[in-house]
Amino acid sequence: MKCKKVKRVLSPYLDCALSPEESNAVKRHLESCSACQEYASELEAMWKVLDVLPSMPENPYFVQRVLSRIEEKESEQFSFVHRLEHFLVPVATGFALLLGIWIGYLAGGNGERLGNENGNSTLVASTEYLETFSPLPSASLGEVYLSLNTELGEEGTP
Amino acid sequence: MLGEFSPLEIDDVKWMLRVRDGDEEAFRELVEKYQTSIRNLCFRLIGNREDAEEVALEVFVQLYLSRHRYKPEAKLSTYLYRIAMTRSLNRIRDQKRKRAISLEFLKEEGRLDPEISPSDLPDVQLEQKEMEARVRNALEALPEKQRTALVLRRYEELSYEEIASIMGISVSAVEALLHRARETLRKRLKGLFS
Numbered sequence: 363m364k365c366k367k368v369k370r371v372l373s374p375y376l377d378c379a380l381s382p383e384e385s386n387a388v389k390r391h392l393e394s395c396s397a398c399q400e401y402a403s404e405l406e407a408m409w410k411v412l413d414v415l416p417s418m419p420e421n422p423y424f425v426q427r428v429l430s431r432i433e434e435k436e437s438e439q440f441s442f443v444h445r446l447e448h449f450l451v452p453v454a455t456g457f458a459l460l461l462g463i464w465i466g467y468l469a470g471g472n473g474e475r476l477g478n479e480n481g482n483s484t485l486v487a488s489t490e491y492l493e494t495f496s497p498l499p500s501a502s503l504g505e506v507y508l509s510l511n512t513e514l515g516e517e518g519t520p
Numbered sequence: 521m522l523g524e525f526s527p528l529e530i531d532d533v534k535w536m537l538r539v540r541d542g543d544e545e546a547f548r549e550l551v552e553k554y555q556t557s558i559r560n561l562c563f564r565l566i567g568n569r570e571d572a573e574e575v576a577l578e579v580f581v582q583l584y585l586s587r588h589r590y591k592p593e594a595k596l597s598t599y600l601y602r603i604a605m606t607r608s609l610n611r612i613r614d615q616k617r618k619r620a621i622s623l624e625f626l627k628e629e630g631r632l633d634p635e636i637s638p639s640d641l642p643d644v645q646l647e648q649k650e651m652e653a654r655v656r657n658a659l660e661a662l663p664e665k666q667r668t669a670l671v672l673r674r675y676e677e678l679s680y681e682e683i684a685s686i687m688g689i690s691v692s693a694v695e696a697l698l699h700r701a702r703e704t705l706r707k708r709l710k711g712l713f714s
Contacts, residue, residue, distance in 0.1 A: 374680070404713070414651045
């Protein structure tokens with residue numbers, strides 16, 4: 363094994379991450395090459411220097427803090443859904459109301475459009491369903507309305 | 521599926537399945553078990569205790585809130601380390617952005633103090649603090665991936681395969697990252713060991 367290759371695999375060698383064959387080859391090279399030996403020693407010494415960084419001090423309240431934070435997050439999520447409900451209910455109600463008005467408008471527009479001499483037209487309610495009320499009592503409002511409408515309809519028909 | 525896990529990892533899977541089913545005690549046990557590793561990993565990546573503590577906390581909160589989606593496909597430790605790594609690196613980027621903004625502000629205001637030199641520190645603390653600061657600076661100056669691989673190897677003592685799995689890269693890429701990180705640190709910290 364040559365110095366260049368040894369330097370490249372020194373990291374896994376020091377971490378014992380090489381195959382036994384490769385590891386033996388590096389070991390043999392280091393025994394015979396002082397430059398590589400020095401390089402390996404420096405890497406090992408540097409690795410030890412990293413010990414100087416302290417660890418995080420123990421925190422006996424960590425678990426409790428995690429649980430409290432989860433509680434906060436869950437209540438935030440709940441209040442978001444709650445707020446959404448508060449917003450959605452009036453919007454849905456308003457929408458249903460508008461839909462009802464629109465459907466009512468469509469159904470109510472089912473009348474007959476009658477023309478007059480001036481070319482204007484007048485919308486009158488359909489007489490189609492008034493038969494439902496038959497027989498109407500004579501001189502009742504229904505009968506008068508029906509007869510008026512029938513006459514108008516006949517006059518308006520070309 | 522559980523055949524791929526070691527007995528200790530199978531314990532983790534069992535605990536996590538209990539957590540998924542809403543067992544708070546099991547979750548508490550998992551936090552107890554992993555808090556030291558996760559807090560230290562965050563600290564060594566971020567370099568600031570308060571931020572590390574906050575990020576570690578978020579890691580476990582995320583674990584709990586996503587418990588319903590848990591599938592015992594990867595080791596729990598790998599999953600936790602991955603969340604910790606991602607969140608820590610995001611925090612570092614946020615810090616850099618904030619630092620850049622505040623430096624810009626101080627420069628504009630003309631209130632930028634000259635850097636504190638090590639000689640300004642009290643003599644007693646000097647050696648240890650200076651060493652610590654130099655190591656920390658050297659680590660922080662490493663590119664993110666090199667730093668992550670190095671911290672996972674040096675302080676968490678994870679295998680190359682585990683590091684590769686956490687970082688989502690190949691084992692040979694981990695080897696290359698560690699090689700470069702070691703080489704850079706050897707040069708930068710030479711004064712501390714030669």
